[in-house]
Ligand SMILES: Cc1ncc(C[n+]2csc(CCOP(=O)(O)OP(=O)(O)O)c2C)c(N)n1
């Protein structure tokens with residue numbers, strides 16, 4: 001399986017749009033309801049700004065194991 | 067939810083009831099992260115809140131928690147801490163909860179310098195009840211109770227806490243979450259009254275009425291208008307107009323109430339023998 005940078009919990013997402021407004025790489029966008037989708041996984045740098053600013057804990061960044 | 071924080075939440079209670087884009091969720095996660103990183107004993111940690119959207123936060127957190135009466139979180143927390151000073155006692159409160167109905171408890175808890183870590187979720191409004199203005203609603207802003215703009219002056223709650231006697235005062239925001247985590251950790255370390263003002267956002271009851279745009283616009287507003295207190299010292303006053311400071315605003319440890327109270331008990335017991 002290709003290594004996905006983010007896990008998104010669609011059930012928890014309320015579609016506020018904060019995450020994709022902050023994403024510096026435009027790796028995530030909103031669907032027609034405004035809910036987050038990982039549209040360009042290759043662009044994601046795993047910076048985690050989406051994860052730490054999601055009010056609904058719907059995004060989890062898969063970090064490299066140290 | 068990040069797996070390393072899940073043990074700090076009552077996962078079965080999530081998703082929470084807060085509105086889409088409400089800043090309270092971000093701040094709640096920052097509190098959990100700060101507690102996690104500070105290494106305090108989770109079984110000796112109590113989180114107390116009053117009433118409001120912000121005060122619902124402890125209900126999602128996996129600690130001994132007390133959801134009390136509107137404005138009375140600090141009164142309950144004072145009781146918990148005095149009864150058992152070895153507990154780490156946190157207070158989660160809103161701007162209305164802490165500075166309107168609970169204003170008296172607020173100044174006197176600060177005056178006593180009792181060892182509590184208070185995180186004040188400041189969304190500038192009474193969110194839960196539909197947007198009445200609070201003592202922290204800036205002058206001129208629209209609220210359900212000020213349809214022509216708030217005619218009153220607002221408190222600067224950090225300055226109020228410092229004047230009343232708090233030994234640690236810091237400000238973070240829902241955008242500056244790392245700074246917020248660090249401020250809460252500093253507050254935990256301080257043996258005394260610690261206030262961390264966390265600027266939140268209420269798109270539903272405040273943002274909409276004040277034409278502040280979406281939740282994403284509101285968080286950008288926090289990002290763009292905050293100036294770190296260290297940077298601010300080097301800036302001319304005109305560069306700070308309309309901005310607010312973030313970071314540690316005050317740190318001056320001094321005699322703490324529960325310690326003084328224990329000394330008093332020891333002294334009186336000795337004298338009575
Ligand atoms: C004694 C009492 N008075 C009034 C209320 C109604 N009430 C509930 S929450 C609230 C205001 C909450 O505002 P704030 O503390 O700023 O929290 P927010 O909801 O904005 O997070 C009020 C007035 C109440 N529950 N109890």
Ligand code: SF4
Pocket residue numbers: 083084085087088089090119120189193194267268269270271272
């Ligand atoms: S009313 Fe405001 S404070 Fe309450 S949950 Fe909604 S956005 Fe948050």
